Amino acid sequence: xxxxxxxxxxxxxxxxxxxxxxxxxxxxxxxxxxxxxxxxxxxxxxxxxxxxxxxxxxxxxxxxxxxxxxxxxxxxxxxxxxxxxxxxxxxxxxxxxxxxxxxxxxxxxxxxxxxxxxxxxxxxxxxxxxxxxxxxxxxxxxxxxxxxxxxxxxxxxxxxxxxxxxxxxxxxxxxxxxxxxxxxxxxxxxxxxxxxxxxxxxxxxxxxxxxxxxxxxxxxxxxxxxxxxxxxxxxxxxxxxxxxxxxxxxxxxxxxxxxxxxxxxxxxxxxxxxxxxxxxxxxxxxxxxxxxxxxxxxxxxxxxxxxxxxxxxxxxxxxxxxxxxxxxxxxxxxxxxxxxxxxxxxxxxxxxxxxxxxxxxxxxxxxxxxxxxxxxxxxxxxxxxxxxxxxxxxxxxxxxxxxxxxxxxxxxxxxxxxxxxxxxxxxxxxxxxxxxxxxxxxxxxxxxxxxxxxxxxxxxxxxxxxxxxxxxxxxxxxxxxxx
Numbered sequence: 183x184x185x186x187x188x189x190x191x192x193x194x195x196x197x198x199x200x201x202x203x204x205x206x207x208x209x210x211x212x213x214x215x216x217x218x219x220x221x222x223x224x225x226x227x228x229x230x231x232x233x234x235x236x237x238x239x240x241x242x243x244x245x246x247x248x249x250x251x252x253x254x255x256x257x258x259x260x261x262x263x264x265x266x267x268x269x270x271x272x273x274x275x276x277x278x279x280x281x282x283x284x285x286x287x288x289x290x291x292x293x294x295x296x297x298x299x300x301x302x303x304x305x306x307x308x309x310x311x312x313x314x315x316x317x318x319x320x321x322x323x324x325x326x327x328x329x330x331x332x333x334x335x336x337x338x339x340x341x342x343x344x345x346x347x348x349x350x351x352x353x354x355x356x357x358x359x360x361x362x363x364x365x366x367x368x369x370x371x372x373x374x375x376x377x378x379x380x381x382x383x384x385x386x387x388x389x390x391x392x393x394x395x396x397x398x399x400x401x402x403x404x405x406x407x408x409x410x411x412x413x414x415x416x417x418x419x420x421x422x423x424x425x426x427x428x429x430x431x432x433x434x435x436x437x438x439x440x441x442x443x444x445x446x447x448x449x450x451x452x453x454x455x456x457x458x459x460x461x462x463x464x465x466x467x468x469x470x471x472x473x474x475x476x477x478x479x480x481x482x483x484x485x486x487x488x489x490x491x492x493x494x495x496x497x498x499x500x501x502x503x504x505x506x507x508x509x510x511x512x513x514x515x516x517x518x519x520x521x522x523x524x525x526x527x528x529x530x531x532x533x534x535x536x537x538x539x540x541x542x543x544x545x546x547x548x549x550x551x552x553x554x555x556x557x558x559x560x561x562x563x564x565x566x567x568x569x570x571x572x573x574x575x576x577x578x579x580x581x582x583x584x585x586x587x588x589x590x591x592x593x594x595x596x597x598x599x600x601x602x603x604x605x606x607x608x609x610x611x612x613x614x615x616x617x618x619x620x621x622x623x624x625x626x627x628x629x630x631x632x633x634x635x636x637x638x639x640x641x642x643x644x645x646x647x648x649x650x651x652x653x654x655x656x657x658x659x660x661x662x663x664x665x
Contacts, residue, residue: 228442235379237454243507244338250469254477255420257410272428276451281594288593327566331511336549351646360546366509367538382506385499390461397468406474418628426563429571481556564625572617576610
């Protein structure tokens with residue numbers, strides 16, 4: 183346990199020297215310890231609780247509205263089992279990422295590497311532990327996933343607001359919310375999402391329980407049917423959406439780096455996932471129970487729930503939360519772009535914000551091209567999340583500790599519930615094989631088949647995806663004329 187203890191002590195003792203925190207942030211941290219500071223309370227987070235709120239808030243956002251749609255493809259039993267299965271799998275790979283971060287940090291600090299004003303990211307961890315080839319792979323998958331993750335949040339904003347105000351089509355709403363979400367360029371880092379993470383989780387909690395209660399109170403629609411699973415393509419499409427649901431830890435390293443004591447992150451994601459289960463399982467089950475196969479043509483659960491003040495409140499709260507989640511997904515992309523153009527060390531918030539704006543433009547454009555709320559989640563889950571969140575961390579962990587000397591000097595030993603390196607290798611190998619075959623293979627085939635079907639049905643740049651068709655106006659009969 184000695185190497186592990188020394189590594190943890192090194193990370194904690196050196197954090198103020200090598201971490202992202204600059205002199206202003208150090209002063210804020212001192213204030214938070216010595217007394218109450220409004221600015222610290224709202225703006226500066228780095229505790230275990232901040233990390234938990236960030237993980238839980240970021241893990242479930244717009245996908246909450248598409249899980250009933252997935253249940254209509256999978257069936258009730260498969261939907262529940264796969265949520266629990268992928269939730270635990272995602273928690274395990276988040277744990278692996280945290281272990282690799284601590285290993286990388288400990289090795290670099292022994293070399294006296296200075297991370298002042300520098301945010302460590304996942305691709306840098308891969309580079310430091312496994313070399314430039316892994317850095318390239320990690321960077322490509324992570325950035326592409328976060329890019330489309332941001333696209334999905336923008337699509338969801340337009341999809342949701344339409345159910346309150348349908349005077350504008352969804353494409354126009356995408357233009358509007360693209361401009362709104364661009365303001366996230368002014369948020370410097372994950373430290374500064376403290377109050378937003380707390381508020382965001384409250385919003386998803388309200389929405390999830392609103393969906394549950396509204397569906398139960400509404401009751402089952404007349405002649406409701408629950409025929410799923412019926413087709414393999416639908417089954418694996420629904421499964422990959424759930425894989426996507428619990429794959430929100432593409433920002434794990436950035437959240438860890440924002441912590442004052444990042445070695446305490448190890449089990450935070452698991453605890454966050456257990457809370458998320460209390461939101462996703464009841465809401466998806468209740469809505470599917472109430473509406474059954476109708477959900478196959480309604481990827482957004484709001485479209486079937488009765489229109490009233492409670493639903494409008496949930497829509498508004500989800501819009502705000504999607505704005506926050508957009509920022510979560512985009513912030514690592516901002517960091518990468520800043521490093522590419524040499525602006526990452528700039529302390530001016532305004533200059534960094536201006537430098538970040540080009541990142542938002544392709545996100546805005548892609549959201550207009552592919553407005554397929556629901557199907558795009560499954561496609562991203564199969565093609566990107568499967569590698570970014572499940573396969574790459576598992577392989578990276580196995581390769582990092584493949585030598586006996588690496589295992590002996592590991593900054594983090596195997597966890598207490600799996601105290602054997604062999605057992606860890608078995609679990610990691612299972613994840614790689616399962617996700618490669620089921621998630622990427624079958625899931626990729628099914629989700630892309632469904633995605634192409636949406637393109638064929640609605641076309642690219644669809645003006646109003648899955649909007650109800652307007653009823654034709656029947657001309658009134660002319661009144662008889664008397665001569």
